[in-house]
Amino acid sequence: MRKLALSDEILLKVEKPARYIGGEVNSVMKELSETDVRFAMCFPDVYEIGMSHLGMQIIYDMFNRREDIWCERVYSPWTDLDKIMKEEQIPLFALESQDPVKDFDFLGITLQYEMCYTNILQVLDLSQIPLHTADRSDSDPIVIGGGPCAYNPEPLADFFDLFYIGEGETVYFDLIDRYNENKKNGGSRHDFLEMAAEIEGIYVPSFYDVIYKEDGTIESFLPNNSHGKETIKKQIVVEMDEALYIDKPVVPFIKATQDRVVLEIQRGCIRGCRFCQAGNVYRPLREHSLEYLKDYAYKMLNATGYDEISLSSLSSSDYTELEGLVNFLIDEFKEKGVNISLPSLRIDAFSLDVMSKVQDIRKSSLTFAPEAGSQRLRDVINKGLTEEVILKGASDAFQGGWNRVKLYFMLGLPTETVEDMEGIAELAEKIAEAYYKIPKEERNGRVSIVASSSFFVPKPFTPFQWASMFQKDEYLEKAYLVKDKFRQMLNKKSLKYNYHDADVTVLEGVLARGDRKVAALIEEAYNNGAIYDSWSEHFKYGVWMEAFETTGLSMDFYNTRERSLDEIFPWDFIDCGVSKEFLIKEWQTAINEEETPNCRQKCSACGAMKFGGGVCYEAKN
Amino acid sequence: MKLRIKFTKQGPVKFIGHLDIMRYFQKAVRRADIDIKYSEGYSPHQIMSFSSPLGLGLTSNAEYMDIEVNEIKSREDLIERLNKEMVEGIEVLECHELTDNAKNCMSLMAAADYTITIRPGKELADYNDFWNSIMDFYSQEQIIINKKTKKSEREVDLKPLIYDLHVDGEKLFMKVSSGSTDNLKPELVLEAYCRFLDIDYPEFTFMVQREEIYGNTGSETEVNLVPLGLIGEAVE
Numbered sequence: 125m126r127k128l129a130l131s132d133e134i135l136l137k138v139e140k141p142a143r144y145i146g147g148e149v150n151s152v153m154k155e156l157s158e159t160d161v162r163f164a165m166c167f168p169d170v171y172e173i174g175m176s177h178l179g180m181q182i183i184y185d186m187f188n189r190r191e192d193i194w195c196e197r198v199y200s201p202w203t204d205l206d207k208i209m210k211e212e213q214i215p216l217f218a219l220e221s222q223d224p225v226k227d228f229d230f231l232g233i234t235l236q237y238e239m240c241y242t243n244i245l246q247v248l249d250l251s252q253i254p255l256h257t258a259d260r261s262d263s264d265p266i267v268i269g270g271g272p273c274a275y276n277p278e279p280l281a282d283f284f285d286l287f288y289i290g291e292g293e294t295v296y297f298d299l300i301d302r303y304n305e306n307k308k309n310g311g312s313r314h315d316f317l318e319m320a321a322e323i324e325g326i327y328v329p330s331f332y333d334v335i336y337k338e339d340g341t342i343e344s345f346l347p348n349n350s351h352g353k354e355t356i357k358k359q360i361v362v363e364m365d366e367a368l369y370i371d372k373p374v375v376p377f378i379k380a381t382q383d384r385v386v387l388e389i390q391r392g393c394i395r396g397c398r399f400c401q402a403g404n405v406y407r408p409l410r411e412h413s414l415e416y417l418k419d420y421a422y423k424m425l426n427a428t429g430y431d432e433i434s435l436s437s438l439s440s441s442d443y444t445e446l447e448g449l450v451n452f453l454i455d456e457f458k459e460k461g462v463n464i465s466l467p468s469l470r471i472d473a474f475s476l477d478v479m480s481k482v483q484d485i486r487k488s489s490l491t492f493a494p495e496a497g498s499q500r501l502r503d504v505i506n507k508g509l510t511e512e513v514i515l516k517g518a519s520d521a522f523q524g525g526w527n528r529v530k531l532y533f534m535l536g537l538p539t540e541t542v543e544d545m546e547g548i549a550e551l552a553e554k555i556a557e558a559y560y561k562i563p564k565e566e567r568n569g570r571v572s573i574v575a576s577s578s579f580f581v582p583k584p585f586t587p588f589q590w591a592s593m594f595q596k597d598e599y600l601e602k603a604y605l606v607k608d609k610f611r612q613m614l615n616k617k618s619l620k621y622n623y624h625d626a627d628v629t630v631l632e633g634v635l636a637r638g639d640r641k642v643a644a645l646i647e648e649a650y651n652n653g654a655i656y657d658s659w660s661e662h663f664k665y666g667v668w669m670e671a672f673e674t675t676g677l678s679m680d681f682y683n684t685r686e687r688s689l690d691e692i693f694p695w696d697f698i699d700c701g702v703s704k705e706f707l708i709k710e711w712q713t714a715i716n717e718e719e720t721p722n723c724r725q726k727c728s729a730c731g732a733m734k735f736g737g738g739v740c741y742e743a744k745n
Numbered sequence: 746m747k748l749r750i751k752f753t754k755q756g757p758v759k760f761i762g763h764l765d766i767m768r769y770f771q772k773a774v775r776r777a778d779i780d781i782k783y784s785e786g787y788s789p790h791q792i793m794s795f796s797s798p799l800g801l802g803l804t805s806n807a808e809y810m811d812i813e814v815n816e817i818k819s820r821e822d823l824i825e826r827l828n829k830e831m832v833e834g835i836e837v838l839e840c841h842e843l844t845d846n847a848k849n850c851m852s853l854m855a856a857a858d859y860t861i862t863i864r865p866g867k868e869l870a871d872y873n874d875f876w877n878s879i880m881d882f883y884s885q886e887q888i889i890i891n892k893k894t895k896k897s898e899r900e901v902d903l904k905p906l907i908y909d910l911h912v913d914g915e916k917l918f919m920k921v922s923s924g925s926t927d928n929l930k931p932e933l934v935l936e937a938y939c940r941f942l943d944i945d946y947p948e949f950t951f952m953v954q955r956e957e958i959y960g961n962t963g964s965e966t967e968v969n970l971v972p973l974g975l976i977g978e979a980v981e
Contacts, residue, residue, distance in 0.1 A: 125756035126833060132864065133949040136802045141760040147832055149772070377761045377769060429772030429830075461789050484787055 146219030176382030235273035238635035239658035290359030325359035384432035394723035408738035471517030489528035497547025587710035703731035756834035763798035847977030853960035854924035
């Protein structure tokens with residue numbers, strides 16, 4: 125039997141001990157003596173969240189196909205175990221071997237959202253690895269970060285030896301090979317970092333110096349080591365079908381947030397919504413072929429025994445072979461008791477038809493993401509969704525038997541006015557009215573419309589990276605204004621409005637567009653008990669506010685300050701394909717309330733064409 | 746065709762709860778490509794039911810589940826296919842074909858065997874003699890304990906619910922009433938024993954393992970305990 129890192133006594137004391145025992149179906153065990161490199165892959169949040177993440181499953185599968193590498197999983201221990209491990213000095217371990225993370229060659233941490241940053245420090249701290257790259261010795265694992273937040277790695281620069289900019293399938297093996305080579309040659313940690321810095325897409329933060337101006341903005345950002353490149357180029361898979369997907373996803377014993385087979389149909393997005401980081405940094409759009417997806421659908425369902433399969437992409441309606449794929453899944457698997465769950469599709473005749481086949485209409489709801497309440501503001505954000513389209517889609521759906529609608533909005537978008545905010549309630553009201561236009565005998569009871577708003581946080585590599593944010597109270601006033609407007613609506617009994625917390629928003633703003641100075645803030649907050657900040661029950665706003673005091677950093681510098689077009693941003697050294705010139709042009713087009721066509725309508729020369737594939741070359745075949 | 750399957754739960758999987766074990770088997774059955782029957786309705790589910798839940802942290806050599814299948818090649822083939830899909834610690838031991846009118850394993854449950862050992866590292870000071878008084882304890886006419894429920898506290902006599910209690914080498918063996926009516930948890934017997942010895946119940950000290958589950962093929966007065974795998978078996 126496998127030995128566990130934790131005693132029975134501890135496991136019986138903590139909530140959901142199955143989070144810590146490993147041994148799940150398709151988890152990979154190897155002989156230590158037959159492997160050269162041990163890679164601990166970490167998602168810095170609780171098991172059920174981390175196990176739901178597709179990217180980590182892809183990397184896990186990819187590494188473990190190579191005989192000489194053993195990749196294992198690590199997640200954040202929940203707060204109950206965190207306390208016990210700290211009290212008893214138990215080192216954090218990987219799930220498969222149950223060995224301490226500090227014995228590994230690499231600790232890879234995926235950076236999926238800013239509010240997990242204190243959990244990264246928790247993982248390092250529990251692993252007994254020095255928090256700062258500067259304090260690590262040759263015997264410590266190489267700590268490497270990747271994922272969407274790596275597009276502004278600077279707030280984490282002190283804590284990571286390396287960052288990987290781009291898609292995991294591209295240069296990881298090269299990195300591991302150089303690691304082996306260095307080990308064989310008896311090279312030091314520093315030698316390896318220099319070798320790693322030579323690889324396209326790999327960023328070694330300690331090889332760069334940042335000089336600040338008196339006003340706190342960046343004067344210069346330059347390599348201090350000849351191996352450090354001036355620009356780090358994002359690495360992507362150009363031909364999606366050439367990359368391997370997951371043969372055997374690990375199946376958790378306990379219910380994960382995403383408890384199904386997930387089929388990634390494409391990467392990137394043609395839409396160009398100006399608030400969306402993913403839509404910009406994952407450009408260009410690259411599709412998988414239908415045949416590839418059919419093959420993996422079989423493989424993954426057979427290997428896991430899941431009774432549900434879902435599609436993953438930023439905008440599934442834009443997948444050119446969606447109809448063929450969905451029909452295949454229904455024909456092939458519906459009879460076998462496999463549920464097909466569709467991500468939010470654009471509501472039209474096709475999607476309504478499909479949804480009626482795969483879902484119980486009485487139990488499902490329609491989802492629209494207008495993001496803004498008025499057409500003017502939807503043009504500003506380049507969300508090509510009109511009121512007409514929403515009302516038509518809703519009407520069709522109501523006639524088909526649906527009676528529940530979910531709407532998603534953002535407050536605090538650039539140029540937002542009172543009319544835009546009130547438009548949220550008015551749009552919800554119009555949808556309710558569309559329902560009551562249907563003859564009474566054809567209606568399916570009462571309509572329920574739930575509108576939710578989050579507060580907009582500007583992200584690097586988007587046209588809105590220059591946008592100013594607001595203060596916490598101003599965000600709340602915006603939400604109250606919308607709530608008041610909802611109360612004035614005729615059909616207010618059919619409408620519901622929820623808004624997110626503003627505490628997390630302002631902090632996310634600081635972490636998203638922060639510079640190297642922010643590292644001290646994160647560390648100070650962690651040392652004073654901040655952890656699991658993305659969990660509202662654990663988020664400690666007060667601790668963070670005190671950390672601002674202690675470190676002398678100003679929230680307004682990062683959030684509400686006006687940024688000029690010629691400012692050097694902390695993330696400017698990264699080339700994600702989309703050029704800064706294009707982003708500036710888009711920012712100005714946004715202010716002028718003008719739309720930009722999507723990639724299939726017309727190329728707007730964003731810069732992503734240089735990768736040599738995807739949608740940029742579709743029409744040119 | 747109704748089948749009763751017996752399996753073990755050993756090692757780390759003892760930390761997997763009952764509902765998750767059910768979900769685990771639903772997936773395993775699909776991976777093994779077993780032609781299981783599904784219920785009717787909009788969201789069909791596999792026809793599968795389990796014997797009573799095993800507490801978290803307990804191991805077992807005898808867990809039962811009943812399934813209904815359309816067709817199988819042979820019972821041996823089914824065992825082999827399932828075992829190919831099992832994780833470490835869960836092993837399918839037996840597969841019995843049941844008559845169509847056989848009751849399910851949960852409702853049949855009447856008694857269960859448990860063995861208790863002392864957890865390594867948790868040895869009590871007077872470990873060697875710890876079980877010495879077990880016969881004195883068991884030979885009492887009544888074994889009264891206060892059973893606390895959410896609403897009330899009442900006195901219960903455990904004696905009639907204990908069918909056997911003896912020391913077997915290093916282990917304590919007990920056969921106790923089990924099932925939906927008079928379910929006696931082995932921990933409750935151990936608590937009563939500690940009270941009898943006039944010591945505090947030592948937390949995390951006892952390792953409990955289920956060894957067998959029985960149904961009663963006799964009457965309420967003339968009890969005849971038979972392992973669940975052998976009840977309702979179809980004659981071949």
